Amino acid sequence: MAAAVGDDLFLDRLSDLPDIILVTILSRLDMDEAARCSILSSRWRRLFPSTLLDFKAGGIRRDRAVEAVTSILAAHPTEPVRSFSTYRLSFRRQDEDAVDGWLRDLANRGIEKLVLYFNEKRQQKVPESLFACASLKRLKVINGTFPDATEAAASLAVLAKIDLSDVKISEDSLNSLLSNCRALERLKITSISKCDRLHVRSRSLKVLNTSGDFKELFIDDAPNLEQVLGCYLNSRSVKIMIAHAPKLEFFGYTGMNNEIEFGNTKFTKFREKNIHAETIMPSLKTLAVDLMHTPDGHINEHYINWFMQLIKVFPCLETIYIKVNCSDWSLNCLYQISTPCCPLQ
Numbered sequence: 001m002a003a004a005v006g007d008d009l010f011l012d013r014l015s016d017l018p019d020i021i022l023v024t025i026l027s028r029l030d031m032d033e034a035a036r037c038s039i040l041s042s043r044w045r046r047l048f049p050s051t052l053l054d055f056k057a058g059g060i061r062r063d064r065a066v067e068a069v070t071s072i073l074a075a076h077p078t079e080p081v082r083s084f085s086t087y088r089l090s091f092r093r094q095d096e097d098a099v100d101g102w103l104r105d106l107a108n109r110g111i112e113k114l115v116l117y118f119n120e121k122r123q124q125k126v127p128e129s130l131f132a133c134a135s136l137k138r139l140k141v142i143n144g145t146f147p148d149a150t151e152a153a154a155s156l157a158v159l160a161k162i163d164l165s166d167v168k169i170s171e172d173s174l175n176s177l178l179s180n181c182r183a184l185e186r187l188k189i190t191s192i193s194k195c196d197r198l199h200v201r202s203r204s205l206k207v208l209n210t211s212g213d214f215k216e217l218f219i220d221d222a223p224n225l226e227q228v229l230g231c232y233l234n235s236r237s238v239k240i241m242i243a244h245a246p247k248l249e250f251f252g253y254t255g256m257n258n259e260i261e262f263g264n265t266k267f268t269k270f271r272e273k274n275i276h277a278e279t280i281m282p283s284l285k286t287l288a289v290d291l292m293h294t295p296d297g298h299i300n301e302h303y304i305n306w307f308m309q310l311i312k313v314f315p316c317l318e319t320i321y322i323k324v325n326c327s328d329w330s331l332n333c334l335y336q337i338s339t340p341c342c343p344l345q
């Protein structure tokens with residue numbers, strides 16, 4: 001019995017696994033480790049190209065990432081790549097052409113999902129060859145400078161989701177993406193710079209998620225927009241104008257620091273006691289507001305009046321979320337509570 005168990009320890013159990021399991025194992029390794037494993041046997045070498053379907057370049061050592069990715073793509077020129085991602089990628093100026101070549105290569109392979117996560121210490125430029133990726137459906141960029149999209153955005157005809165974080169992008173480029181990416185349904189922008197005004201003119205956009213890194217938000221024409229979520233719209237005093245969003249169901253967080261226009265109904269920072277709701281939004285079901293109260297728990301009467309005037313605009317409101325900020329400057333602290341309220345009757 002002991003001998004049988006000992007013999008069993010030397011069996012090559014990996015070779016008994018089906019190809020699909022081995023490909024899964026290789027896919028979970030860093031790309032350079034998977035490439036080295038493929039040297040061990042002809043079978044692993046045959047399976048390695050299948051891991052390129054979801055190409056994760058994040059595990060490659062930073063000092064050799066450009067060379068490694070370029071070599072792998074060149075060694076397997078016909079393999080399809082569905083998704084491609086980097087992690088804290090950093091490259092020198094002389095490597096810009098090589099990185100540009102990656103995207104041109106990926107465009108020819110039918111790339112659908114692209115994640116470009118650059119090193120936060122270097123504001124790397126997103127290659128203009130991004131606009132050659134006509135099959136791209138999902139794009140995420142972290143810590144980069146976005147190329148000029150004013151003329152080229154229309155080439156991203158099937159792009160449905162954009163996520164930009166800590167990205168420098170011009171006002172014209174961002175507005176062009178919204179207007180010309182005809183399939184765009186979800187836009188998330190966090191900590192962007194160089195953009196003071198965001199104009200939403202998109203017939204496909206459904207969800208806008210933003211940290212409010214601009215001075216003005218104009219929703220000019222968004223017939224399918226359902227959600228606008230901006231956690232810092234109030235604290236950053238963003239001016240908000242909603243002209244046409246007939247399907248909008250969720251809006252927030254807003255507060256008295258915002259100058260807001262819903263069609264012909266205006267809420268200014270001067271806090272009028274009585275506002276005539278000339279324009280109403282019957283589509284809105286959920287409202288999120290940002291209120292301030294004193295350290296002893298009292299809410300300023302101006303906030304109460306502002307809130308009561310605001311809800312007149314939304315006759316079909318079902319749920320209200322209230323974020324209550326209590327600032328005790330003597331203690332130099334800030335408390336935040338989010339509370340779902342009962343539906344309005």
